[in-house]
Amino acid sequence: MNHYKEKSVRLCRFMLSAVFFCLLLSAWPEKAQAQEKIMIYFYSSETNINNFKSLKMEFDTWLSRFGPYEFQPFSDRQIFETHLRGKKDCLVLLSSWHFSKIAKEYSLSPLLSGIRNGKKYQKRILVAAAAASGADILQKGPVASASNPDYTRSVLRELFGEEITGDSVRILTVPKDIDALMSVGFEMSKSALITESTLEKLKETDPVLSRKMKTLKAGKDSLLLILAVPESFSEKSGKILEIIQNMSGQPEGADIVRMLDLDGWEPVGASERSKLEG
Numbered sequence: 001m002n003h004y005k006e007k008s009v010r011l012c013r014f015m016l017s018a019v020f021f022c023l024l025l026s027a028w029p030e031k032a033q034a035q036e037k038i039m040i041y042f043y044s045s046e047t048n049i050n051n052f053k054s055l056k057m058e059f060d061t062w063l064s065r066f067g068p069y070e071f072q073p074f075s076d077r078q079i080f081e082t083h084l085r086g087k088k089d090c091l092v093l094l095s096s097w098h099f100s101k102i103a104k105e106y107s108l109s110p111l112l113s114g115i116r117n118g119k120k121y122q123k124r125i126l127v128a129a130a131a132a133s134g135a136d137i138l139q140k141g142p143v144a145s146a147s148n149p150d151y152t153r154s155v156l157r158e159l160f161g162e163e164i165t166g167d168s169v170r171i172l173t174v175p176k177d178i179d180a181l182m183s184v185g186f187e188m189s190k191s192a193l194i195t196e197s198t199l200e201k202l203k204e205t206d207p208v209l210s211r212k213m214k215t216l217k218a219g220k221d222s223l224l225l226i227l228a229v230p231e232s233f234s235e236k237s238g239k240i241l242e243i244i245q246n247m248s249g250q251p252e253g254a255d256i257v258r259m260l261d262l263d264g265w266e267p268v269g270a271s272e273r274s275k276l277e278g
Helices: 002-034 052-063 077-084 096-106 149-163 177-185 196-205 207-211 231-236 238-245 251-259 270-276
Strands: 038-043 069-073 090-094 108-115 121-129 143-145 171-173 191-195 213-223 226-230 264-267
Touching: 038 077, 038 238, 052 069, 052 251, 077 090, 077 096, 090 096, 090 238, 096 108, 096 149, 096 213, 096 226, 096 270, 108 231, 108 238, 108 270, 121 149, 121 177, 121 196, 143 149, 143 177, 149 171, 149 191, 149 213, 177 191, 177 196, 177 207, 191 196, 196 207, 196 213, 207 213, 213 270, 226 231, 226 238, 238 264, 251 264
Parallel strands: 038 069, 038 090, 143 171, 143 191
Antiparallel strands: 090 226, 108 226, 108 264, 121 191, 121 213
């Protein structure tokens, strides 16, 4: 009798376990959907990052502490824009110049701006050897720049207007702004398009070379890197935005921010939003 009773108890336990397992399976698709990754897409027209593998690895390792987030950098503007099309639950990290170009088409809303040395803005300047002058310098040799050619030509057109046209200016793409300055020093290029802060740093690190440089033109102030979201994702993006805004407060996060040539992040204000959206 006891034998049949024990067998019956085991059978009941088995059936309860089976029911519980089936309930877990039925709930799995819903759970998997809740864990779907939120992507952070990155492309910058103003900086030449040559180690995307390291940047992605460091970013993903850091983000994994907080939830299902993934960082995806792009080295090509067209591929980046094609990939963004139709994406909704994501974040977009791009230059302020690029944001202004595609914000309306992709319904992007700017939320955070990068800061460097306590400032949100930077200014691009064209420098050359002290004896140089005028727009004719652009025809005498390549312009060294760490930005991509499209952005470089856009700034040059802003500086010189109708004095330059189309692709008439040759661009020498270099890894960093300081390399653009060095290329002028070594006569590999006739001029360099750099940030104003880079020239200030040169005065400290190489005063002899800095005295040989002359600023020919200065552009307008522009915001540093922008973190934007599709408008449909604005209300749901609070958690990941808070994580990114606070990342410079942690040693590992601060190292990643520096890989983007920034010190940290600040919210985009109303006046800044107005400038970005034209």
